[in-house]
Amino acid sequence: MLPILGREPVSRVGDLTGPELVSAAHEVARRLPPGARVAISGSDETSRLIHFLGADLAGCASLLIDPDWPDLDGVLDDARPDVLLDADAPPGPDLGTAVPVGDESTWFYLPTTSGTTGRPKVLARSRGSWLRSFTALGVPLEPGDRVLIPAPLSSSLFLFGALHALHGGADLHLLGRWSVSAAAEATRDATVVHLVPAQLSALLAVLEHDPLLRSRCALRLVVCGGAKPDPALAERLARALPGCGLVEYYGSAEHSLIAVRHDERLMPVVDVGVLDGRLLVRSDLAFDGYLERGELVPASTHWTGDEAVQHPDGALEILGRAGAVIDTGARLVPVEAVESALRAVDGVVDVVVAPTRHPRFGSIVTAVVEGDAQLADLRAHARRKLHPAELPRRWLIVDALPRTASGKPARAVIAERLSSGEQL
Incomplete structure (x- = not known):
């Protein structure tokens, strides 16, 4: 065994x-x-x-x-x-x-x-x-x-x-390393796949534009973690692969699984609570602590770092990372809300919203968009969906965002390159 x-x-x-x-x-x-x-x-x-x-x-x-x-x-x-x-x-x-x-x-x-x-x-x-x-x-x-x-x-x-x-x-x-073309080919035989939302978006983009490959796709289930899939992404999956299920789970490297969505509700699988908007977790699935220079440092808090709402039926709504805001002109702009709105635009694979230094406002909202979306469409959608203070003042459209090995956007790298003026 x-x-x-x-x-x-x-x-x-x-x-x-x-x-x-x-x-x-x-x-x-x-x-x-x-x-x-x-x-x-x-x-x-x-x-x-x-x-x-x-x-x-x-x-x-x-x-x-x-x-x-x-x-x-x-x-x-x-x-x-x-x-x-x-x-x-x-x-x-x-x-x-x-x-x-x-x-x-x-x-x-x-x-x-x-x-x-x-x-x-x-x-x-x-x-x-x-x-x-x-x-x-x-x-x-x-x-x-x-x-x-x-x-x-x-x-x-x-x-x-x-x-x-x-x-x-x-x-x-x-596969060993993320390649959307290799992943799309592998779905001819794979019935289940584990992905983060950006990878699912990229995979669907390939299948949507290749009817033959889509017809040969064997997937019956997508298991999605790492971030919250937008409702529009779930709708794209349902249109492209009717009958393919989607299981979303929320967790972290520290806590393992916290909640799972099999239908409309994200339901906790461990003991959770929300205090002053902060999500607290007590779990026998959690890690034992951090290693610092070889020594174990036990976890000092049950706070996940996320803000959340727990509804009367027990379902969780994850609002995003605490502190994930941009201070621009004395207004705090929630990063994840802007990103979520922009992901609904046709041609957007993924988007990262980050601050760019500004002499007058301190920072301005910058949207780095992966895909082939048109700038005019992005701006028009943003005006319809966002508060005027939340509108990106700087737009960058790139073929591919810098990413970690897991496929998540490398936010620290993006922020550093925006600050230094280095090419994304």
Whole structure:
């Protein structure tokens, strides 16, 4: 049995059968000191998954390295791994490690925060927190399912999707790095896909313009995390792929799952409360704390950092990150509200709203739009939907936004380039 799956895998991962996956993981485990911290690098995503599962067998906590992190050295300094494991390299000496090691309280994973607004923080997670999260998601997989993971496993969102697939007995297709064309081709065989909203928008744009590919798409379910999908995005999915379901979940690297939407309502799956507009969470799915220079710093608060409303039926409405505002001319403009309005314009794949310094107003609202939307359409829509003070004063239309490995906009990079005048 592989501990983090709670079962013997029966799934195929690429060309590997379940027994072959277990055998390869055991080979890795025998070569690791029990209970070590391991940093896993490498270019082949299937090999990295095997090394991750092998490390878990040995009771090791693994950091899956993303070479694009803003400060890789800083991340490694916080994680303080005992072993640097290159999944592309020949195996090391056999230590004869007896497995499995540990129990549900054992750390198996050192995830990081997304790094959208700065250097990622390193977290510590127990096996039990994710084993319970698989059940909390409430997405049963069918024996014939093939789950597409279209981005690197260094993002906890996509690692969760991959392990959920293996836990549920589904086959797994790993792309390793986001490519909308490769993801669209992979939907010929994939029945389930894990995406963030910007990736779903880009995938739908391809399918909408390719009737043949759309007719061959096998997707029955989209699982969407990382950000709130706009209602217009759900409508596009329903038009392009009638019968394809959409499950939205809200959570974080720290708290794992907090709420899941299977129909019209985003319902908590853990104990939540809203105090003065702030969302508080108490959960046995949560992380154990942050690692700073190798030492565990327990979480000091149950606040998620988001503002929310909880309705009488228990449903949550997530309003966005606290402090995600632009101070322009003594008025506070909510960033996420402006972004949400602009995403409804035809041709917009995604949008980031950020401040640009201004000598008179302090900052002005700048909209960086990914896609081929027309500026006149953007401005007209903004005038209809936004308060005059919320209207972007500066517009940039780009082919592609800078992104993290998980597919989220790299907001810190965008803000820095806007400030320095560097090309986006």
